[in-house]
Amino acid sequence: MGTVILGTGSCLPDKIVTNDDIAKIVDTSDEWIRTRTGIRTRRVCGQDEQTYNLATRAARRAIAAAGIGVEEIGLIVVATISSHTLMPSSACLVQKELGATKAFAYDINAACSGFLFGIDLAHKYVQADHGMKVLVVGAENLSSRLNWSDRNTCILFGDGAGAAVVGYRDGASGYLGANLRSDGSLWELLYMYAPKSSNPDITHEDHPGTYIIMEGKEVFKHAVKAMEDAIHGVLAREGIGLDAVKLLVPHQANIRILNKLAERLQMPADDVVINVSEYGNTSAASIPIALDEAVRAGRIQEGDVILLCSFGGGFTWGATLIKW
Numbered sequence: 001m002g003t004v005i006l007g008t009g010s011c012l013p014d015k016i017v018t019n020d021d022i023a024k025i026v027d028t029s030d031e032w033i034r035t036r037t038g039i040r041t042r043r044v045c046g047q048d049e050q051t052y053n054l055a056t057r058a059a060r061r062a063i064a065a066a067g068i069g070v071e072e073i074g075l076i077v078v079a080t081i082s083s084h085t086l087m088p089s090s091a092c093l094v095q096k097e098l099g100a101t102k103a104f105a106y107d108i109n110a111a112c113s114g115f116l117f118g119i120d121l122a123h124k125y126v127q128a129d130h131g132m133k134v135l136v137v138g139a140e141n142l143s144s145r146l147n148w149s150d151r152n153t154c155i156l157f158g159d160g161a162g163a164a165v166v167g168y169r170d171g172a173s174g175y176l177g178a179n180l181r182s183d184g185s186l187w188e189l190l191y192m193y194a195p196k197s198s199n200p201d202i203t204h205e206d207h208p209g210t211y212i213i214m215e216g217k218e219v220f221k222h223a224v225k226a227m228e229d230a231i232h233g234v235l236a237r238e239g240i241g242l243d244a245v246k247l248l249v250p251h252q253a254n255i256r257i258l259n260k261l262a263e264r265l266q267m268p269a270d271d272v273v274i275n276v277s278e279y280g281n282t283s284a285a286s287i288p289i290a291l292d293e294a295v296r297a298g299r300i301q302e303g304d305v306i307l308l309c310s311f312g313g314g315f316t317w318g319a320t321l322i323k324w
């Protein structure tokens with residue numbers, strides 16, 4: 001198809017928050033969090049660190065890896081649910097920070113599936129215009145959107161950003177296809193309200209705050225099945241068997257979800273990229289961070305077929321197949 005990922009990059013805040021640190025805030029323990037989620041630490045933004053700062057740093061690394069100049073970028077898409085400004089978009093702030101004056105820029109919201117939806121969008125742009133280079137970033141400052149007195153959620157999430165530059169290379173296989181899905185009817189299982197309305201006619205008296213709210217057990221069940229179905233769907237559509245897949249780069253929600261998914265797919269643990277123990281769930285940032293770490297560790301080589309898969313609020317989910 002010709003759509004290729006030219007370079008990847010990522011950025012994590014320096015501040016590390018351990019499970020023991022969280023146990024000082026809510027009634028939980030390192031042992032409970034580790035056994036139920038696999039998470040040991042997460043990174044959290046410090047002073048003056050916003051979503052767009054992380055996004056910009058990840059973007060600079062992706063652009064350097066792609067070996068292009070910022071002036072070559074035609075579009076910047078930031079996938080996020082935690083932009084500190086609703087307007088302008090995080091993407092516009094990234095554009096300013098990079099000095100990417102030729103690019104137009106906007107955010108998308110598909111929760112933890114945002115990066116996969118963004119890459120698919122980029123694919124369509126570069127297919128329509130082969131000279132186009134799209135910077136896709138998944139970036140989150142979820143620590144600013146957590147209820148730090150709710151132990152059901154505050155233990156799970158972290159901050160970070162990952163980025164990819166998408167372009168076109170004649171004759172390359174590259175992006176093979178995607179199976180992207182949504183089901184808005186299940187939104188109440190995982191959501192975050194916008195800030196309280198300032199229109200008195202539609203003020204929500206019981207506004208719970210702009211925090212992530214979740215029915216963990218239900219989300220768990222849906223996540224495993226949805227990602228498994230999405231993967232089988234994209235493989236069947238492209239006529240590729242799972243045995244041809246070198247590496248699975250899944251959304252990093254929870255080690256039990258990932259283990260169950262690998263078990264159902266009968267994939268060896270070594271073929272699955274896992275970093276949830278270090279960073280927790282970084283929503284839209286989780287796949288591009290894992291992808292960048294796998295690329296930099298040499299786990300992905302030219303010609304390898306890799307699978308990305310996601311599940312998140314909305315619900316949104318999907319699987320994407322790329323020949324590197």
Ligand SMILES: CC(C)(COP(=O)(O)OP(=O)(O)OC[C@H]1O[C@@H](n2cnc3c(N)ncnc32)[C@H](O)[C@@H]1OP(=O)(O)O)[C@@H](O)C(=O)NCCC(=O)NCCS
Pocket residue numbers: 027028029032033036037112151152155214215216217218219220223253254257281311312313
């Ligand atoms: C959140 C999750 C770890 C909870 O694990 P679980 O085994 O389902 O636990 P439950 O919610 O049934 O709670 C079991 C007990 O632990 C308690 N508990 C919940 N969070 C706790 C915590 N952080 N520390 C200690 N106890 C906790 C509950 O209150 C409950 O106590 P009770 O039995 O006295 O009522 C799990 O459901 C999960 O990972 N779900 C998927 C979440 C996710 O990945 N979301 C993002 C998708 S993109």
